[in-house]
Amino acid sequence: MNTTPTIVACAPRWAAPDLDKARLAAASGALLVIPTDTVYGIGADAANPGAVARLLAVKGRGRQMPPPVLVADADSIDRLCADVPEAARRLARAHWPGPLTLVLRARDGLGWDLGDTGGTIALRVPDHPGALALLRATGPMAVTSANTTGQPPATTIDQAVAYFGDAVGLYVDAGPTASSTPSTIVAFTGGAARILRHGALGADGIAALAPLEPEDRPGEGDNAR
Numbered sequence: 001m002n003t004t005p006t007i008v009a010c011a012p013r014w015a016a017p018d019l020d021k022a023r024l025a026a027a028s029g030a031l032l033v034i035p036t037d038t039v040y041g042i043g044a045d046a047a048n049p050g051a052v053a054r055l056l057a058v059k060g061r062g063r064q065m066p067p068p069v070l071v072a073d074a075d076s077i078d079r080l081c082a083d084v085p086e087a088a089r090r091l092a093r094a095h096w097p098g099p100l101t102l103v104l105r106a107r108d109g110l111g112w113d114l115g116d117t118g119g120t121i122a123l124r125v126p127d128h129p130g131a132l133a134l135l136r137a138t139g140p141m142a143v144t145s146a147n148t149t150g151q152p153p154a155t156t157i158d159q160a161v162a163y164f165g166d167a168v169g170l171y172v173d174a175g176p177t178a179s180s181t182p183s184t185i186v187a188f189t190g191g192a193a194r195i196l197r198h199g200a201l202g203a204d205g206i207a208a209l210a211p212l213e214p215e216d217r218p219g220e221g222d223n224a225r
Contacts, residue, residue: 010130030169039153043143049113060149066115068122072135087210097127099200103187
């Protein structure tokens with residue numbers, strides 16, 4: 001039986017009861033749709049393996065595509081990651097909060113099950129006041145774009161509701177997103193950085209601070225992926 005989705009607003013700012021409702025929903029293992037500075041995301045408590053498994057199932061993904069983790073501040077790098085290259089720190093200082101996702105080595109013993117990560121974790125600090133306030137309340141959240149696999153990411157809460165309906169415990173509405181382009185994903189798992197997904201942050205902004213693999217350098221290879 002279909003039910004009316006639960007929607008709260010975080011714009012122009014959170015009401016304290018709504019923020020607490022969102023915090024409790026995440027703590028209970030529910031899925032949430034939240035705004036970011038790029039597109040709406042669907043997420044769950046990153047430390048709750050059952051919630052992350054439901055997230056992947058609702059998204060229509062397998063474990064081979066683990067979700068990124070949104071965090072409230074750049075200090076989370078040292079809490080969650082190990083052997084962080086200085087180039088990754090430069091990018092974080094320059095572009096966090098912002099549309100940059102960094103794939104780094106996960107700290108040993110972290111104990112999270114985000115899928116088949118190969119010992120890595122993808123981190124981002126979104127440049128959105130409502131999302132940051134929520135992340136400070138909930139802690140890290142595994143968040144991927146709010147769409148079913150193969151469909152365009154939701155840029156309004158109505159689009160997200162149409163995708164997920166009552167499979168999501170709580171929708172957080174901040175109005176239409178400022179962008180329809182997802183974050184740029186950069187991996188530091190070998191030598192030079194690799195751009196795994198071209199997005200809102202251009203390759204020039206990355207190359208200025210981090211050595212890139214030859215095929216990812218501006219003007220070389222196929223940067224239109």
